[in-house]
Amino acid sequence: MSDQYQNTQSRRAFIRYLSATGAVSLMPFSFANAEPIGQVNASKCSQTPISVFPWPKRKELDLSPALWIWYPAERILPNSFFHFRRVLRVEKPVKSAIGWIQGESRYLLFLNGRRIQFGPGPSDPRFSEADPIDFSTELKLGENIIASTLVYFGFGDGTWPAGKAGFIFKLELEFEDGEKTSVVSDGQWSVQQAKSWPAGKYKRWYLRALQEEFDNRLYPVGWKEQGFVEDASWMKAKVFSKAAHMTALSSSIPDYLYDSGGNLQTQLRKRSVPPILERHLTDLRLKEAHTIRWKTSVEEYFDFKTDHAFEPGEVIGGFSENGKTWVFDSPKASNEGLVLAFEWEEQAIGWPYFTIDCSEGTTVELMVQQAHALHRQGGPALINNHFNSWTRFICKEGENRLITFDYESVKWIQLHIHKAKGAIKVSEVGLLRRLYDFPAQPQVGTSDEGFNKLLKACINTVWNNSHETIVDCVGRERQQYSGDIGHMLHALHVGFGETRLPARFVDTYSQGMTLDGFFMDSWPAYDRLNRLAQRQLDLTPWGVLLDHSVGFCFDCWHHYLYTGNKSDLEEAFPRLLRFYAFIKNAIVRDGLLPVENLGVNAVWMDTDSYKVVRDKKCAYNLYVASMLKCALSKLAGHFGDKNLQKEMLELADQLAKKVEETFFMPSENLLIVNLPWLKEDGEMRTCERSLAHWILGGFAPERAKTAVLHELTQPPKRLGRCYPANAIWTYWAVSALGNTEFILADFEKRWLTMLSVRENNTIQENWTASKDTQNQLSHAGIAPFFAAYMCFAGISVVHPEGSLIRIRPQPASLEKLTLVYHTPFGPLSFESKGQKGRRVIKLSIPKGATVQLLLPSQESIPKGTERDETSPQKDLTSIRLSGDKVWSIPLRHV
Numbered sequence: 001m002s003d004q005y006q007n008t009q010s011r012r013a014f015i016r017y018l019s020a021t022g023a024v025s026l027m028p029f030s031f032a033n034a035e036p037i038g039q040v041n042a043s044k045c046s047q048t049p050i051s052v053f054p055w056p057k058r059k060e061l062d063l064s065p066a067l068w069i070w071y072p073a074e075r076i077l078p079n080s081f082f083h084f085r086r087v088l089r090v091e092k093p094v095k096s097a098i099g100w101i102q103g104e105s106r107y108l109l110f111l112n113g114r115r116i117q118f119g120p121g122p123s124d125p126r127f128s129e130a131d132p133i134d135f136s137t138e139l140k141l142g143e144n145i146i147a148s149t150l151v152y153f154g155f156g157d158g159t160w161p162a163g164k165a166g167f168i169f170k171l172e173l174e175f176e177d178g179e180k181t182s183v184v185s186d187g188q189w190s191v192q193q194a195k196s197w198p199a200g201k202y203k204r205w206y207l208r209a210l211q212e213e214f215d216n217r218l219y220p221v222g223w224k225e226q227g228f229v230e231d232a233s234w235m236k237a238k239v240f241s242k243a244a245h246m247t248a249l250s251s252s253i254p255d256y257l258y259d260s261g262g263n264l265q266t267q268l269r270k271r272s273v274p275p276i277l278e279r280h281l282t283d284l285r286l287k288e289a290h291t292i293r294w295k296t297s298v299e300e301y302f303d304f305k306t307d308h309a310f311e312p313g314e315v316i317g318g319f320s321e322n323g324k325t326w327v328f329d330s331p332k333a334s335n336e337g338l339v340l341a342f343e344w345e346e347q348a349i350g351w352p353y354f355t356i357d358c359s360e361g362t363t364v365e366l367m368v369q370q371a372h373a374l375h376r377q378g379g380p381a382l383i384n385n386h387f388n389s390w391t392r393f394i395c396k397e398g399e400n401r402l403i404t405f406d407y408e409s410v411k412w413i414q415l416h417i418h419k420a421k422g423a424i425k426v427s428e429v430g431l432l433r434r435l436y437d438f439p440a441q442p443q444v445g446t447s448d449e450g451f452n453k454l455l456k457a458c459i460n461t462v463w464n465n466s467h468e469t470i471v472d473c474v475g476r477e478r479q480q481y482s483g484d485i486g487h488m489l490h491a492l493h494v495g496f497g498e499t500r501l502p503a504r505f506v507d508t509y510s511q512g513m514t515l516d517g518f519f520m521d522s523w524p525a526y527d528r529l530n531r532l533a534q535r536q537l538d539l540t541p542w543g544v545l546l547d548h549s550v551g552f553c554f555d556c557w558h559h560y561l562y563t564g565n566k567s568d569l570e571e572a573f574p575r576l577l578r579f580y581a582f583i584k585n586a587i588v589r590d591g592l593l594p595v596e597n598l599g600v601n602a603v604w605m606d607t608d609s610y611k612v613v614r615d616k617k618c619a620y621n622l623y624v625a626s627m628l629k630c631a632l633s634k635l636a637g638h639f640g641d642k643n644l645q646k647e648m649l650e651l652a653d654q655l656a657k658k659v660e661e662t663f664f665m666p667s668e669n670l671l672i673v674n675l676p677w678l679k680e681d682g683e684m685r686t687c688e689r690s691l692a693h694w695i696l697g698g699f700a701p702e703r704a705k706t707a708v709l710h711e712l713t714q715p716p717k718r719l720g721r722c723y724p725a726n727a728i729w730t731y732w733a734v735s736a737l738g739n740t741e742f743i744l745a746d747f748e749k750r751w752l753t754m755l756s757v758r759e760n761n762t763i764q765e766n767w768t769a770s771k772d773t774q775n776q777l778s779h780a781g782i783a784p785f786f787a788a789y790m791c792f793a794g795i796s797v798v799h800p801e802g803s804l805i806r807i808r809p810q811p812a813s814l815e816k817l818t819l820v821y822h823t824p825f826g827p828l829s830f831e832s833k834g835q836k837g838r839r840v841i842k843l844s845i846p847k848g849a850t851v852q853l854l855l856p857s858q859e860s861i862p863k864g865t866e867r868d869e870t871s872p873q874k875d876l877t878s879i880r881l882s883g884d885k886v887w888s889i890p891l892r893h894v
Contacts, residue, residue, distance in 0.1 A: 056570060061130055061270045062245040063100055066170040066184035068253070071191050072238035075256045076165045078154025079201040079210055081194035081405075083223060084167055084237065088144040088183055092175050097139050099171035099182075102130035102268065104248045105153040105160050105209070107167070108405065111138050112145055113225040117275055118407075121468025121504075122478075124511040124524045125163035126266045128247040129468075131275065135171065146171070146183070147224035149194065151210065151405065154257050156526025158207035158477035159469075164255050166240065166248025168268075189237040190230055192220065205387040207477040207527055210406050215394040217360065244268070272504045273468055274437040281348060281431040286323065288341040288374045289316040291331050292381050298337065298418055302365060302390060310337075312381040325427040330359075330420035337418035339381065341372065342429055346761035347411040347778045349464045349474050350433035353403035354415065354426060360397040362420040365390050366404065370475055370778065371755060371771040372412040383414050385772050387476055407434055409464070409475030409778060411760050436466040440497040440822060444788050447816035448744065450752050451784065454763075457756070458785035461763045462491055464778045466498075469524075470505050473765065473776040479522040482509060483551035483604070484725035485780045493562040494789050497822035502559045503568040509552060510572035514544070517582035518601065519575075521548035535600040543602030547620060549579055550627050557631035560638070563824060564801025573639060576632060583624060584651065591658040592621050608766075609687050609720030610673075618663045618673040619690035621655050626697030628652035638800065656699040663690070669707035673720070686711055687720035692733035705737055713742040723766055724751075724781025731783055735791040741812040743787055751784060788819060793830050795821050798852065808854040808876070809841055825849045825883065839891045847884035854878055859891050 071082050101109060102120055109116040116138075119131040152165040169185040193199065195218045204211040222228045241251035247266040291313030294301070301309035313336060319326055331338055352366060367390045373379030384390055393402045410431055417424055442459055446452055465471050469480040470488050489505065492498040512523020520528040521544055534540045556572050559565075586593050595603040595616045605616045605623070633648035663671045665684075671694060672678065674685045691708050694700040700708060711719060712734050722730060731743050751757060756764035756777040765779035789795055794808035802823040811817050811832045821828040826846030833840050845851050852868060854876045861867060861879060865887075871878035881887050 055127075055267050059267070059269045059272075060245055061100065061268050063130065063168055063170040063184070063268065064242075064244040065182075065186075066168050066244045067186050067239045068166045068168050068241035068243070068248055068251045069185045069187070069189060069191075069237040069239055070165050070167060070253050071193055072235055074254055076152055076154070076254065077200035078257060079151065079197070079203075080154070080199035081149060081151045081197040083147065083149055083192045083194050083220070084189055085145060085147045085191075085223060085228075086169075086183065086189045088139070088146055088171075090139050090141050090144060090173075092177065092179075093141070094136065094139050095174045095176045097135040097171055097173045099133050099135075099169070100130040100270075101133050101148070101169050102128055102167070102248075103148060103150045104128070104163055104166045105157070106151050106406070108149045109133065110145075110147040110149075110224040111135055112140070113147075113222075114138075118278075119275075121271065121273070122159035122480075122508070122524050123269075124508060125161065125247060125249045126263060127269055127508075127511055128163075128249075128266075129269045129271045130168070131271045133171065139173075143226045145224055145226055145228070149405075151197075153209035155203045155209040156207075156530060157209035158479045158522075158525045158527065160209065161524050161526045161529050162258060162260070164248045164251060164253045164260070166251055166253055167237075168244065168248075170244075185237070187236055187239050190234045191237045192223075192230075192234045195233075204389070207479070207525070208387065211388065212405055213392040213394075214402070214405075216400050216402065217394060217396045272507070273500045276467060277435040277437050278350070279433045279435055281344060281350070281433050282429075284342045284344045284429060284431075285321040286319060286326055286340060286429075287321060287343050288339075288376060289319060289326075289328065290314060290339050290375055290381065291316070292337050292339060292416075293333070294335045294337065294418075298363070298365070298416075302384070302392070305384065305388070310381070312375060315376050325425060327423055327425045330362075330417070330422060330424050334419075337416050338420070338424065339375075340415045340417070340426065341374065341383070342413050342415075343372070344411055344431065346460055347409065347464065347756070348431060348433045348460075349407055349409055349467075349778075350431045351404050351407050352410055352413050352431055353401070353428070354430075355399060355401045355428040356395060356415075356417070357399045357425040357427075358395050358417075358423075359421040360395065362395040362424070363418055364393045364395065364402070365416040366393065366402075367414045367416065368408045368410050368475075369412045369414075369772065370409060371759065371769065371773075371775070373771045380772050382416060383412060383772060386774055389475070401428070403432065407474070409473065411777070434467060435463060436498075436501065438466075438496040438498050440820075440827075442495040442785075442820075444495065444785075444819040445816075446788070446792075446814050446818075448814055450748060451744070451788075451814070454747055454751055454757065454784040455788060457761050457763050458491075458782035459495075460761045461778050461780070461782055462488065462496070462785070464762065465780055466492070466501060468504070469508060470501060473779045475778070476774070476776055477522075477525070477527070479525040479527070480505060480509060481522055481545075481548055482519070482555050483521070483545065483548040484723075486548075486551050486555040487725065487728055487786065488780055488782065489555055489558055489562075490790065491782055491785050493559075494795070494821050495785065497827070499559075499563050499565075502555075503563075503565070506556055506559055506568055506572050509555075510575045513575045513578065517578035518544060518546060519549040519552055519579065521545040532600050541602070543598060543600050545604045546598070546601050547603050547605050547623060550623050552576075553579070553627045553632045553635075554630075557635050560635065561797050561800050562802065566639070569635070573635060576635065577644075580628075580632060580648070587655075590662070592617060592655065592662065593624060595620050605689055606687075606720070606722045606726055608723060609689065611685065611720075612674075614677070615673045615685060615687070615720070618659055618671055619687055619693065621659050622690055622693035622697060622699065625652040625655040625659070625699065626693045628655075629697055652697070656694075656697065659694075660699070664704075669704045670711060683718065685718050685720065686716075688712065688715075688722050688730045689720075689726070692729040695733040695736055696729070709734065709737045709739060713739055724763060724783065725765070725779060727781065728783040728786050731787050731791050735787075735794065735810060738810070740787075740791050740810040743791060744812055744814070747784060788817070789821060792817055793819060793821070793832070794854070795828070795830065797823075802849055804850050804852060805845075806852045806854065806872075807843070809839075811836075811839070823849055837892070841887075841889045841891060843881065843887045843889070845881060845883040845885060845887065849883040851881040851883075852878055853881055853889070855891065865889070
């Protein structure tokens, strides 16, 4: 045993040692005993640096002398709420008042009764980020009340994998006379267990922790404003940790649910993305009002979703859809409820709110849905059909201004109102929308109105998916993924000019690496952490998705390619090398990576594209080969390890050759994904992903490219097709083969017919979707947006930071395409006008950038341009265009 092990005295210290060294392994037996083949062998794994590296000090935030505080208790129930307050007296004019706040799991901050912000962003509990605050213009002379409501989820959530309760706060004040002071979280803060929410409430759903129930009768009126008098229910906060540079996980706050010990290896960090903006959306309509009759108790139905619990009542008319205030008589029978259905113009993310004037004890269940068919048109009477997406409000007498604590994905809301007496007045219905503070908004348009409609839907989808993490849908799980969701990094960089959110994605996703060297594909979220245990008992088909780890290598390379900023990868890159070691060890005797019987892991790869799991083997191995060749080896080279770069390229070539040897059918000139089992299956099967990676990785021989293009652009029934988020792989491949007209036709056939595009101004998760289901109508499939920039305009970055940009315009039948492509040197404007054969390309190139323009060899080269002999393809002519200049280039067939 090593001296380091012998010096670990306690059980917990020993576990921490194992964690740091990677000595604990969850690797399946089949992987651990795999026999690597060919030139790259297991002995070389030891050459791959996988040692523990220090966390960067520049990210650390030390809030001393602030203390981690919480309610003085020995057990914190899940989904429990607490109010924290502190009186601050200001005796002289303030010059500045800035600071930081962090509250686990979620906080809502107020100053003098006014909502300031909601946070924190989803974080690995070992690397929680504190949010900045600025009260410089908000503090007034005299008494000020700093107040915060916190909820501790306890249960795992799609944005919160685990952790402890905790609250830390620091505000540094500088007065106009130069004096400085600070206000910090300590034992002088008052705290109340908030009785308005029942503590210990069950989870909403597997990946949504908070099933909110709020009783406005028990809310302490005025507690966050001046003049409030605390009663006996208010106590002084208890200090649980003085380590203000660490997270709540390192404190002694008890965790009775998971029995987690104090992890002393944590680092409190500064928020790395701007605060989320909040904007009111009131462009909604009251679409329907009707009653329902209950056969069982309302509470039982919402607790259990009991079958046949109610039956529809009468439809109510006589109201204005576009009104601002609606008055209804409450149902006369005690077992009846009133249902009001509201619809927004487009789907958005935020906090639904409403005001209701009613009798005491009136109860409202607010339900949200992404698509709904009205009851009078055959739809359901209640929209409690989307992952239990309801919030209960119990009203006091008179006016109640109510808002959900957590945000939702909303196109429709229903208010189910019951236990009311007399008149019910509903007003001020709206949504407090969450919007990321992008540096720019996309400028892109075409001559095709259908394409333009898709672009608008894509942009709204990016708004919906951009929070502190890049998420997939919000309505179901609010998680970040690589692979399919990681494509959004392209949109953020080139369309929105955004680098901070991708940089945070690179960090936070990489933190979810297991000791074996693969990434938990939705970190920081609870589900894949839980899948590790579930897979041991074979309780789920969903394992940790290895292809998302592969995709993350692409994500890291693309972020570096767009920015040239190595420091953004200082933590992620060593983790990528650990994943590379895992990949090498995973190759089995047939020379390929397996896709079945992977223990805690799984390979997703557009599951619906394949009849059986083994059919993914061809595509998965080419995906890895393409990643090694086009992403990870390049990163290794830029990080100075040329030997490792060479080794990765060798392994990429080795995998690609083995794929061709196993799956290539000469008579078809194609990869047949079930070729080894062709006799057993009785049919040939192909897939878009394998053919796309074959082309994009540069592995396909020339003799096969015509067949590949035909298979992709005239898809037969045997072709397994990608779901929307991954359709871009096919579009990139057909663009590389010179056919973008197919993409326009595909937009018309499959995208413009989407329910979400027609009604929600968003892009849905799957090709087909239905109303009043759990379908996700705002997901991440924004391929039409990428296609505008990367296929039709044909813009790509060649050198990191964008000093060399390649443009291969392929506008197809588009008579006009204009867009702004953001680079670190500034915006690059692109315009294509005219019909094929008689077009003008206009480029405004920022200073510092050089453009390599690729044109078909039959195009004439305009005077004044410099021919470039480094064209990547024989049938393309290359010319170089310098930056800080506007170029107008007529294209004419010779």
